[in-house]
Amino acid sequence: MSLELKKVIDQISKDKGIDRDMLVDTLEEAVRTSVNKKYANMLDIEVNFNEDTGEIEVYQYKIVVDEISDPDNEILLRDALEHDPNVQLDDEIGFALNVKDLGRIAAQSAKQVLIQKMRDAEQEIIYEEYKDRIGEVISGIIQRRDRSGWIINLGRTEAVLPRAEQIPKERFHRGDRVEAYIIDVRKESRTPQIVVSRSHPDYMIALFKREVPEVSDETIKIMNVARDPGKRAKVAVMSKDIDVDPVGACVGVKGSRIQNIVQELKGERIDIVVWKPDIATYAANALSPARISRITVDEEEKTLEVVVPDDQLTPAIGKKGQNVKLASTLLGWKIDVFTETRYGQLNEHQQIMEQLASAAEISINDFIKQGFESLEQLSDTEDQELQEKLGLSSESLANLKSAINFLAPRNNQPDEPLDSDEQDDSPALDGDSEPPETGSESEADPEESGDK
Incomplete structure (x- = not known):
């Protein structure tokens, strides 16, 4: 030495x-x-x-x-x-x-x-240098790819962009400069200690803070973000100043501010949604651009039944259910979407079943437990089977049969229960085909309408 x-x-x-x-x-x-x-x-x-x-x-x-x-x-x-x-x-x-x-x-x-x-x-x-920088946007050079994802050279150290944190279909080459959001810093690791993301909802918030001064100084507050990375996102905003329009401020003159964010996210379309404390109003805003007829709120189940005009089902649901899924994520509520025609049929069906239950002096749940969910099912069942399954007296059975005979002529259309989770077979709106009549946050694939 x-x-x-x-x-x-x-x-x-x-x-x-x-x-x-x-x-x-x-x-x-x-x-x-x-x-x-x-x-x-x-x-x-x-x-x-x-x-x-x-x-x-x-x-x-x-x-x-x-x-x-x-x-x-x-x-x-x-x-x-x-x-x-x-x-x-x-x-x-x-x-x-x-x-x-x-x-x-x-x-x-x-x-x-x-x-x-x-x-x-x-x-x-x-x-020690990066532990307090979680939540920051950093920039680096794509160095290589390994089994865990892309390795980004930050200068003195490296970061990893895992596959799960990438924007789908986004492609990089060695030497490309890329921005990402720090989501974790590991204390001990054989792999790069800094983990970054480009698909995290908070990354979009960070970009808004950078591009929109009113967000940075908290005049406008971002309440929540829902993303389908690389495709579409919804951002709920509210203004603390009544003189500041939150949507206009985020979009910028001729869309200049939001376009910078869209370009960074490789064309991900962004809807700016005005947040409201009233969940129904908030939901109507979140389902834009669809027009809403009425909304029924179930606070206990955190479920919304949204009724739209028949010609608004396509924009309400969106392509592959994207619009309603993002709105549901943004609100944190389950959303079921119905056309006015279908909702009217369901209400009529509900009223008929209530009348039948009243005539038999039982509850609708008794019908459901025994598998009777429509007038047709009850009408096609033998009297003895009805009496045994529903535990009816002779008088109650007679009253039920009378009600069935009375209501049957008024029920020309089949009454089938709606399961909001069974809409995946709804056809896409194509040419002269008719739109599907119901939808939910797990809906099928009608064509999507425009966004902001």
């Missing part, structure tokens, strides 16, 4: 940002570990880095005695006097050990310890 070692220490400290004293301590510890390993921890040693010569100095210490019982750690007085004329019994005297004699295995061990300590120190520095 020579002054070259000192230059290496200085260079590593500068390039990696690692404290120089820590590097020196690590080097001394690595050599100490190797010496102890070679001599099976039998020696009393001391290791020091000589700043003047740039060398590692190793000293073995022995106790001065009259009679030796431990040759590795004791020395006779007469032998000690040859090294130091002033030495006395029970003194400790040091002897230099030649580090070059450590051997290849010991030297390799020292190198491994040093490398690991440097890696640990570097990870700690990165963690």
Whole structure:
């Protein structure tokens, strides 16, 4: 070892940002570990880095005695006097050990310890630098791709953009500059410690804060974001200043502000939704551009029944149910969409079943439990089966049959119960085909209307 070692220490400290004293301590510890390993921890040693010569100095210490019982750690007085004329019994005297004699295995061990300590120190520095930056947007260069995703060079360190956090169908090449949102910083990891995302809803919020001053200064507050990354998003906003239009401010003059965000997200279309404390009004805004006829709110189940004109089902549901799904995510409520025609049929069906239940002096749930969900089913069932399944008296059965006979002529259309989760077979609106009559947040694939 020579002054070259000192230059290496200085260079590593500068390039990696690692404290120089820590590097020196690590080097001394690595050599100490190797010496102890070679001599099976039998020696009393001391290791020091000589700043003047740039060398590692190793000293073995022995106790001065009259009679030796431990040759590795004791020395006779007469032998000690040859090294130091002033030495006395029970003194400790040091002897230099030649580090070059450590051997290849010991030297390799020292190198491994040093490398690991440097890696640990570097990870700690990165963690301390980035741990408080979760939620920030960072920029880096695409370096390579591995099994976990894209590795992004941030300069002093690397970040990983996992596949699950990428915008679908987005493609990168080595050398591309990319922006992403920090979602996690790991304290210890063999992989890059910084995890970033381009599909996270909060990434869109961060972009709005950057592009829209009113969002940055909190004049406009973003209440929630729902994203189908790379395709469409809905952003709920409210203004704390009655003189500031939240939609206009976010869109900007001729769409300049929102277009910057759209371009960064590779064409992801964004609907700006005005947030309202009233859930029905909020839902009507969220389902834009569809026109809403009425909304029924079930607070307990957090479910909304939305009725739209027959020609508004397509824009309400959106392509592959995208519009209603995003609105449902934005609100955090389940949304079932019905056309006015279908909703009227359901109401008529409900009224008929209530009248039948009243005539039989039972509840609608009794019908449902026994599998009777329509007038036709009851009409086609034998009297004895009705009486046994529903537990009816002769009088109640007679009343039920009378009600069935009375209501049957008024019910020319089949009354089938609506299951809002069974709309996936609804046909897309294509040419002269008729639109489907019902929908929900899991709807099928009518063509989507425009967005903001």
